[in-house]
Amino acid sequence: MTDAEFAAHLAELAGRILIEVRASGIFEGPANGKALGRAGDATANEFLCHAIRAARPDDGLLSEEEKDGTERLARERVWIIDPVDGTREYGEQRADWAVHVGLAIGGEAKVGAVALPGFDGGLVLRSDRPAPLGDAAARPRFLVSRTRPAREAEDVCTDMGGELVPMGSAGAKAMAVVRGEAEIYLHSGGQYEWDSCAPVAVAAAHGLHCSRIDGSPIRYNNRDTYLPDLLICRPEYAEEVLRRVAALG
Known part of the structure; x- marks a missing residue:
């Protein structure tokens, strides 16, 4: 599995996990939005970090939800992840949140996948599957x-x-x-x-x-x-x- 395929696979799976956590019914009601966000962050982070360390043990790792160390600074390849980008939106049951799985090589963002689980039944946009840009709007x-x-x-x-x-x-x-x-x-x-x-x-x-x-x-x-x-x-x-x-x- 290439790095791009791996990133997309992880982003999609983490998105599915987050949808299941949100659909569990445990965190129903507006008062539980923050609790849902914390649960989603922790669950997706555990999955992503374990998967990356198992499949890419020689690479560095930086996650929003883990204590950062200095060992990644000596690595050429570093996975940089955000298990739930837009925790507030996720907790509010909105669609505009995402899962980020990126790989920086030599300090540049070279490989990435962004899952949008709340959009159109779940989308994953990938660095290895670019599509042509459409026409721009008359007003930016x-x-x-x-x-x-x-x-x-x-x-x-x-x-x-x-x-x-x-x-x-x-x-x-x-x-x-x-x-x-x-x-x-x-x-x-x-x-x-x-x-x-x-x-x-x-x-x-x-x-x-x-x-x-x-x-x-x-x-x-x-x-x-x-x-x-x-x-x-x-x-x-x-x-x-x-x-x-x-x-x-």
């Missing part, structure tokens, strides 16, 4: 956080005569650009490596522009896993978006 659609839209995204959207589209998880937003449901995902509110590694690998494979909002490359497997910002967009918009962000100072 900017994906932003449901609760904390980035100021830069709002300002650039206004300047470009665009439309804001609120959505949950980072993975769901990135895959909305891949799927042609939006043109630009501009985020400046801070993330971590597990929030973007798999989405960037998938988006780049589909021909999208992926960078920091100053245009520099996104690097992974750093000692400090915090990543302040991210731009994933259709390539025809990249230069203008980066120029307008720079003009904002």
Whole structure:
């Protein structure tokens, strides 16, 4: 099984597990949303980490739900996972959450799979199965956080005569650009490596522009896993978006 096949297989299976946890009936009611999120995170994380360590014992591993060590820093290949990206949305029984399984090689997001278990009966978008980009909308659609839209995204959207589209998880937003449901995902509110590694690998494979909002490359497997910002967009918009962000100072 190739790395890409392995990533997609794990993302799909973890998604199924999470749907079963959510459908169990144990966490019914709005008061149990946080408990459902914690249960989903823990269950999917245990499965993914055990599977990666069993199948790829020589690779490093970084997960949102595990204590980070320094041994991964000496590895060329590091799996970077987010068992439930959008825990809040998952706990609220929404569809805009994701499972991220990414592989960074030499600090670059090379392989990835993003599962969207709540969409269309379950989707997995993969770096090894790119599809052509469809036509862009007449007005660029900017994906932003449901609760904390980035100021830069709002300002650039206004300047470009665009439309804001609120959505949950980072993975769901990135895959909305891949799927042609939006043109630009501009985020400046801070993330971590597990929030973007798999989405960037998938988006780049589909021909999208992926960078920091100053245009520099996104690097992974750093000692400090915090990543302040991210731009994933259709390539025809990249230069203008980066120029307008720079003009904002």
